[in-house]
Amino acid sequence: MLEAEGVLQVSSQELGDRFHLSPSQIRRDLANFGGFGVRGVGYDVASLADRLHRVLRLDALHRLIVVGMGNLGTALSSYLGFNDLSFEVVAGVDSDPDLIGQEIAGVLVEPFSELASVARRSQADIGVLTVPAEAAAGAFEALVGAGLRAVLNFAPVMLEERSGVRVKNVDLRIHLEELAAHLGGAEIGRPPPEVSSE
Amino acid sequence: MLEAEGVLQVSSQELGDRFHLSPSQIRRDLANFGGFGVRGVGYDVASLADRLHRVLRLDALHRLIVVGMGNLGTALSSYLGFNDLSFEVVAGVDSDPDLIGQEIAGVLVEPFSELASVARRSQADIGVLTVPAEAAAGAFEALVGAGLRAVLNFAPVMLEERSGVRVKNVDLRIHLEELAAHLGGAEIGRPPPEVSSE
Numbered sequence: 001m002l003e004a005e006g007v008l009q010v011s012s013q014e015l016g017d018r019f020h021l022s023p024s025q026i027r028r029d030l031a032n033f034g035g036f037g038v039r040g041v042g043y044d045v046a047s048l049a050d051r052l053h054r055v056l057r058l059d060a061l062h063r064l065i066v067v068g069m070g071n072l073g074t075a076l077s078s079y080l081g082f083n084d085l086s087f088e089v090v091a092g093v094d095s096d097p098d099l100i101g102q103e104i105a106g107v108l109v110e111p112f113s114e115l116a117s118v119a120r121r122s123q124a125d126i127g128v129l130t131v132p133a134e135a136a137a138g139a140f141e142a143l144v145g146a147g148l149r150a151v152l153n154f155a156p157v158m159l160e161e162r163s164g165v166r167v168k169n170v171d172l173r174i175h176l177e178e179l180a181a182h183l184g185g186a187e188i189g190r191p192p193p194e195v196s197s198e
Numbered sequence: 199m200l201e202a203e204g205v206l207q208v209s210s211q212e213l214g215d216r217f218h219l220s221p222s223q224i225r226r227d228l229a230n231f232g233g234f235g236v237r238g239v240g241y242d243v244a245s246l247a248d249r250l251h252r253v254l255r256l257d258a259l260h261r262l263i264v265v266g267m268g269n270l271g272t273a274l275s276s277y278l279g280f281n282d283l284s285f286e287v288v289a290g291v292d293s294d295p296d297l298i299g300q301e302i303a304g305v306l307v308e309p310f311s312e313l314a315s316v317a318r319r320s321q322a323d324i325g326v327l328t329v330p331a332e333a334a335a336g337a338f339e340a341l342v343g344a345g346l347r348a349v350l351n352f353a354p355v356m357l358e359e360r361s362g363v364r365v366k367n368v369d370l371r372i373h374l375e376e377l378a379a380h381l382g383g384a385e386i387g388r389p390p391p392e393v394s395s396e
Contacts, residue, residue, distance in 0.1 A: 057378045064374075071273035075328075076370065078269060079354075087374050126377055130273075150377040156277075166380040168373045172274065175366045176262075176285050179324055179348040180255045182364040 002045045011042035063090040065124035065148070067139045068131035069099055069109045072154055076128060077105035091122040095135075112142070119146040129153040140167075200243045209240035261288040263322035263346070265337045266329035267297050267307045270352055274326060275303035289320040293333075310340070317344040327351040338365075 002010055012023035012030075019026070030037060030048075033055050037043045053059050064080070066073045069092040077089040094100060095112040102109050110118045119127075127143035129136055129151060136155035143151055150166045153159050161167045200208055210221035210228075217224070228235060228246075231253050235241045251257050262278070264271045267290040275287040292298060293310040300307050308316045317325075325341035327334055327349060334353035341349055348364045351357050359365045 055379075056375055057381065058375065060378075062374070062378050062381065071269045071276060075269035075273055079370065086378065087371070125381055126374065150381050152373050152377060166377055168377055170370070170373055172277065172368070173285070175350050175368055176260070176324065177254055177256065179350060179364055179366055180258075180260050180284065181253075183255065183260065183323055183348050 003049055007045050009042050010045055010048070012037065015043070058086040061085065062087050062126050063122060063124045064088065064126045064128050065091040065093070065115075065119050065122060065143075066107070066128045066130060067093055067112065067115065067143065068129065068135070069094045069104050069107070070096075070130065072130040073128070074104050076130065077107050087126075089128075090124055091118050093118055112139070115142045116146040119143070119148060124148065125150065127151045129155050129159075131155050133157045201247055205243050207240050208243055208246070210235065213241070256284040259283065260285050260324050261320060261322045262286065262324045262326050263288065263313075263317050263320060263341075264290040264305070264326045264328060265292075265310065265313065265341065266327065266333070267292045267302050267305070268294075268328060271326070271328040272302050274328065275305050285324075287326075288322055289316050291316055310337070313340045314344040317341070317346065322346065323348065325349045327353050327357075329353050331355045 012026040015021075015026045016023040027037065030043070033051065036048060036051055064087060066077060066089055069077075073092060073094075077092065080087050080089055089105075089107050092104065092107040092109050093112045093115050094109050099109045100111050118124075125148070127146075127148040127150070129139050129143070131139050133156050136153065136157040136159065139155075140151060140153070140159050144162070144165055149164055151159070151168070153167060153169045154172070156171055156173060158169050159167050210224040213219075213224045214221040225235065228241070231249065234246060234249055262285060264275060264287055267275075271290060271292075275290065278285050278287055287303075287305050290302065290305040290307050291310045291313050292307050297307045298309050316322075323346070325344075325346040325348070327337050327341070329337050331354050334351065334355040334357065337353075338349060338351070338357050342360070342363055347362055349357070349366070351365060351367045352370070354369055354371060356367050356369075357365050
């Protein structure tokens with residue numbers, strides 16, 4: 001964003017303001033990856049962006065296979081479908097005969113039963129689960145069996161990581177629960193009522 | 199889940215195992231809401247579930263208005279459409295003339311321009327933004343203007359909270375970035391190379 005705005009140098013104070021972090025936290029965090037700030041001057045925006053891209057491995061294109069090309073799978077494919085240099089949906093599978101063979105958001109839907117060969121052919125390295133809860137465990141096994149080492153799970157089921165396979169469980173409902181707690185009042189974080197000593 | 203499994207009592211150890219937390223952390227956290235465990239026995243599952251529902255205000259039904267009834271809005275409406283006692287999508291708006299008037303996942307799509315009256319009539323208390331990045335700021339203003347006090351934002355734009363309005367920004371891409379960093383190797387978390395003293 002700073003590059004797009006034409007900003008050439010940025011201080012840890014300005015970065016901290018954007019992320020609601022202290023300048024010293026920004027400096028400490030970035031120092032973990034080597035000292036690329038200059039005292040009193042700050043960070044060179046272009047080289048900071050380049051360096052962070054490489055640290056986060058966003059300089060490589062990651063290839064996603066989406067399991068479940070319903071509305072959520074379609075939404076994700078559309079979202080990543082253009083103008084994304086780091087992530088591309090390269091394949092989609094589903095078990096619904098009405099979807100198989102269709103092209104959705106630029107992705108040809110192939111049969112779930114062929115997941116292993118589809119994953120291999122498309123050289124996918126991240127699996128995305130957008131299946132109903134009851135299908136999640138089986139689909140996860142299929143992805144692991146196909147050699148995927150990273151899985152993003154949107155099904156409302158907590159999948160356990162295993163050796164060599166990183167799993168990110170994203171439960172959309174939990175965000176709603178946080179908002180609900182806020183709407184309900186201030187019971188959370190409030191200490192329990194004290195028993196009067198009188 | 200424990201109730202469904204017929205479990206009547208649960209210890210902080212068993213709860214901790216499920217959440218990858220220590221038993222003492224479980225006890226401390228739950229003690230914040232009053233002492234409802236019994237030493238050496240654990241927690242009564244039914245009363246713990248009931249109590250947590252009330253603490254999290256999940257005993258009330260929350261009414262969602264979805265702004266942007268594209269694929270993500272549809273996915274969310276379907277996901278919450280059945281068997282959810284805490285959250286219901288009561289209204290959806292969009293600015294696409296092809297969608298307005300359609301019923302999608304049980305939700306009638308109404309014009310974005312009528313958001314304020316739709317929100318009032320449907321008594322929505324949580325707004326969900328599933329619009330493109332460039333539409334997010336305007337849609338957020340419209341929700342706040344319509345009196346919503348809680349907003350779940352899926353647009354890839356960081357919306358700032360303001361007085362009395364709670365905002366949850368959910369950036370799906372950030373989960374992919376975490377997975378990418380894992381795939382790329384171990385640079386993250388590894389200390390910077392030390393300069394040899396020789």
